[in-house]
Amino acid sequence: MTFDLFMQYLTNGISLGSLYALIAIGYTMVYGILRLINFAHGEIFTMSLYFAFYGVTVFSMPWYISFAVAILMTAALGMLVERAAYKPLRESPRITIMVSAIGASFFIQNLAIVLFGGRPKAFPNVRLLTGVMQIGAVSLQRLTLIIPVVTIILLYTLLFLVHKTKTGMAMRAVSKDHETARLMGVDVNRTITITFGIGSILAAIGGIMWGAKFPQIHPVMGVMPGLKCFIAAVVGGIGNITGAVIGGFILGVGEIMLIAFLPNLTGYRDAFAFVLLIVILLIKPTGIMGEKISEKV
Amino acid sequence: MKKRNIILTISCIALLALFIWYADGSFDSYQKRILNLCAIYVILGLSMNLINGFTGLFSLGHAGFMAVGAYTTALLTMTPESKAATFFLEPIAAPLANITMPFFMALLLGGLLSAFVAFLIGAPTLRLKGDYLAIATLGFSEIIRIIFTNTQNITNGPLGLKSIPNFTNLWWSFGTMIFTLVVMIALINSSYGKAFKAIREDEIAAESMGINLFQHKVMSFVIGAFFAGIGGGLLGNLLGAINPMMFRFILTFNVLLIIVLGGMGSVTGTVISAFVVTSGLEYLRVLDESINLGFIKFEGIAGLRMVVFSTLLMIVVIFFRNGLMGTKEFGWDKFFNFFNRRPFSKKGVGQ
Numbered sequence: 127m128t129f130d131l132f133m134q135y136l137t138n139g140i141s142l143g144s145l146y147a148l149i150a151i152g153y154t155m156v157y158g159i160l161r162l163i164n165f166a167h168g169e170i171f172t173m174s175l176y177f178a179f180y181g182v183t184v185f186s187m188p189w190y191i192s193f194a195v196a197i198l199m200t201a202a203l204g205m206l207v208e209r210a211a212y213k214p215l216r217e218s219p220r221i222t223i224m225v226s227a228i229g230a231s232f233f234i235q236n237l238a239i240v241l242f243g244g245r246p247k248a249f250p251n252v253r254l255l256t257g258v259m260q261i262g263a264v265s266l267q268r269l270t271l272i273i274p275v276v277t278i279i280l281l282y283t284l285l286f287l288v289h290k291t292k293t294g295m296a297m298r299a300v301s302k303d304h305e306t307a308r309l310m311g312v313d314v315n316r317t318i319t320i321t322f323g324i325g326s327i328l329a330a331i332g333g334i335m336w337g338a339k340f341p342q343i344h345p346v347m348g349v350m351p352g353l354k355c356f357i358a359a360v361v362g363g364i365g366n367i368t369g370a371v372i373g374g375f376i377l378g379v380g381e382i383m384l385i386a387f388l389p390n391l392t393g394y395r396d397a398f399a400f401v402l403l404i405v406i407l408l409i410k411p412t413g414i415m416g417e418k419i420s421e422k423v
Numbered sequence: 424m425k426k427r428n429i430i431l432t433i434s435c436i437a438l439l440a441l442f443i444w445y446a447d448g449s450f451d452s453y454q455k456r457i458l459n460l461c462a463i464y465v466i467l468g469l470s471m472n473l474i475n476g477f478t479g480l481f482s483l484g485h486a487g488f489m490a491v492g493a494y495t496t497a498l499l500t501m502t503p504e505s506k507a508a509t510f511f512l513e514p515i516a517a518p519l520a521n522i523t524m525p526f527f528m529a530l531l532l533g534g535l536l537s538a539f540v541a542f543l544i545g546a547p548t549l550r551l552k553g554d555y556l557a558i559a560t561l562g563f564s565e566i567i568r569i570i571f572t573n574t575q576n577i578t579n580g581p582l583g584l585k586s587i588p589n590f591t592n593l594w595w596s597f598g599t600m601i602f603t604l605v606v607m608i609a610l611i612n613s614s615y616g617k618a619f620k621a622i623r624e625d626e627i628a629a630e631s632m633g634i635n636l637f638q639h640k641v642m643s644f645v646i647g648a649f650f651a652g653i654g655g656g657l658l659g660n661l662l663g664a665i666n667p668m669m670f671r672f673i674l675t676f677n678v679l680l681i682i683v684l685g686g687m688g689s690v691t692g693t694v695i696s697a698f699v700v701t702s703g704l705e706y707l708r709v710l711d712e713s714i715n716l717g718f719i720k721f722e723g724i725a726g727l728r729m730v731v732f733s734t735l736l737m738i739v740v741i742f743f744r745n746g747l748m749g750t751k752e753f754g755w756d757k758f759f760n761f762f763n764r765r766p767f768s769k770k771g772v773g774q
Contacts (some may be wrong), residue, residue: 163554214741221481225683226740228676239726349672351516353565357724393573400569401763402561407559408547 127386131265135380135386140268141339143378145279148332150356150362150370151284152325153202158301158365159321161220163257165227166207168352169234169331174200174330175249175343176242180251183403189252197330204326207234207321213315231352238345246344256338264305273335280328281371287324297321299364306412350396372414377402428755436601443593455593456661457705462596462655464697467602468681469651469690475679476750477611478643478689479623481557483675484544485651487564490571490670491540492533492652493579493659498522499529499589500660505586510581513575526590530656537652538645542566545644549637551625553584563673572667583666591661599657603650607690610646619643623688640723684739684746692748707732 149171156164177199181192210385211230214222255269288294296317299307308314335342358377362369377399384391446458474482492730499557505520548559571578610616620627628637659665707728
């Protein structure tokens, strides 16, 4: 393998990893605050692509307006899912909430099939993003560089939000202990809804860039990325935002490198994430950046 | 009292046998298929309930175990000719090509292989707890599916297996269902079953009472997987064709749904809800077809059935959290107490 080819793979891996990272942040934030695997997150990601698609093709909006509207609508959808499927079950056993989460994901998926049809659709092509450029012997889509940059900017914005603002402080408080946070005057439900909103915005941004990179959308496309990004969140240490980004990068680069170096195993591409998950869970169940939680009797 | 209950149970089984004999002769193939599916889902639900409901291990790996059972049974029952016809891209691996076994042996081997896989998976992952266990078992089930998609010369890859002999009939499925029920009830009422429930309620307390957590968890997991494999084998030989896409997460979810609706930790709840959910899904098929009311005609919307189904599911999960039966069971004693109790006397039901 030549150096140029390796660089090509590496940049591809990093940009795929950045997409995983953006979606993984949503999982990690929700898990941090509710101890819940938000199974509907993959479907929220899918819906953002459909919103953007319909904005451009049916309502013929310019792409930047359509994308902005799609991001806002996805945020609203995320908050709606939280209100409808998770809020009534706040005090229920864990397994009930999990089933409700899977049910919500199942519902959105089927609704998408009914509303948008099961046939794949072509995501609108945006020249500014998909144009090809040359760096030395490596030729790249502009997107390949834009995605990691956007991810890093969003990561730092989010870290600022969580650690320096009042809302962020409320989020951290709620993630430690709902009851105590409530006693300190934090509106727990509002904080949780905001968390879902932020997670969904990031999923939408990731989704739209995903659509630009792999321009084919269909109603069940969110399932695999959804699972993989949850794995990225677990690998990085669930509940930790920087960890989710690191996990996303590991997953993206690892996946591309597996294909690059061992082309025979291309069919096992999706298995890579699960194997990585199990290895991490067995070696360090709290993930790379996770804190050790001791069990109290 | 005990004698009465045994007589009642045996007469119920006899009634069921009579019904099956009647159904086998006079129902059409569609109705028979639904009944078969109901019985198979009872087996699957019971096996998952043992792991999730009675032992409190949140496992989402059921589709993987079913796939192992279904593929094993199918490969062992197919004739060499139909194997040669199915594996046209790449010939089947040598020892499998000529093996054909009776259905019972194949089913048993499918279950055993599935149990063995569960043992291999369980040994490392059962140290994990809660959500981590759920996602790890889900991961393993996906890995099994991906392996089956890629081993062209054993499983015929994404094309799947076709022309599997239709050995599963009402006798097989209901017979296996009764067998599973008997084993489950015996297991749950044994000292092992009590240990399982203790683990579900509180692991630390159970451990301090001298229960070997790991050993009991592995045991529950392996027995559950054994019956899941048998259920998968029955399903494969009922449908006649299987492929890896059948064993996606959605299949696990269907079974999970049955046990949640029936009540986690209730055998009778699982039986009732398996029948209700499986036949309900078929009745909802009306929604996918066009409805003609004479003066107005609704175009059928493909997929509406699943939307309605998932809505119903969400409603049940949100408003009836413990499912149909909770952890309660239907029993003859309770049944008679229900009729014998006097509303205003102080002696209530089993108080």
